[in-house]
Amino acid sequence: DIQMTQSPSTLSASVGDRVTITCRASESVSRWMAWYQQKPGKGPKLLIYDASNLENGVPSRFSGSGSGTEFTLTISSLQPDDFATYYCQQYDSYLTFGGGTKVEIK
Amino acid sequence: QVQLQESGPGLVKPSQTLSLTCTVSGGSISSRGHYWSWIRQHPEKGLEWIAYTYYSGSTDYSPSLKSRVTISIDTSKNQFSLRLRSVTAADTAIYYCARNILTTIFVFDSWGQGIPVTVSS
Numbered sequence: 001d002i003q004m005t006q007s008p009s010t011l012s013a014s015v016g017d018r019v020t021i022t023c024r025a026s027e028s029v030s031r032w033m034a035w036y037q038q039k040p041g042k043g044p045k046l047l048i049y050d051a052s053n054l055e056n057g058v059p060s061r062f063s064g065s066g067s068g069t070e071f072t073l074t075i076s077s078l079q080p081d082d083f084a085t086y087y088c089q090q091y092d093s094y095l096t097f098g099g100g101t102k103v104e105i106k
Numbered sequence: 107q108v109q110l111q112e113s114g115p116g117l118v119k120p121s122q123t124l125s126l127t128c129t130v131s132g133g134s135i136s137s138r139g140h141y142w143s144w145i146r147q148h149p150e151k152g153l154e155w156i157a158y159t160y161y162s163g164s165t166d167y168s169p170s171l172k173s174r175v176t177i178s179i180d181t182s183k184n185q186f187s188l189r190l191r192s193v194t195a196a197d198t199a200i201y202y203c204a205r206n207i208l209t210t211i212f213v214f215d216s217w218g219q220g221i222p223v224t225v226s227s
Binding site for chain 1: 152153154155168169202204207209210211212213214215217218219220
């Protein structure tokens, strides 16, 4: 199985901050990477797919980059609605999720 | 906009079979290109894909769960279902049903709100 390692596991930030979350794959997944946002009591919400494609309706402050084994999700200016947990997911070989990054209020 | 809703028992005894159903509304489960998956979320182990099905009856399973899982689809009811046999405490999780985006089977743009399932005697 391809293992996905997210860092940091928790991130404290303020509204307006630029936030970057990193995901590393145990082997190359090309550009087959997605990012999700999850809030308590809800299913995950798709933000990014194919490493950098923004899902319809997702604000442009979210962006994704990377290829191979290293990927990043960036929030250019953190908004109150963005405090949540974020997951990466590879789909090069079946699929596996990262362990999550909780973005909390500083 | 399609909506998914999980239903089933919230408590299952060890060694028994867990059965869950996902009801799809706002769209047809027979829509070409859409695959229907079950995914679970453990408190400690995170998110884990279980299986998918397609309107044609095609299925695929996670290799780690394949021996215990059956997924099925009922197009007449716009529902699909999961059966997980011989459950243990390790199967305690929140179970989600989800739909893929059209360009790939394994990216999900619609999720149910999840149903918590506890395995305990």
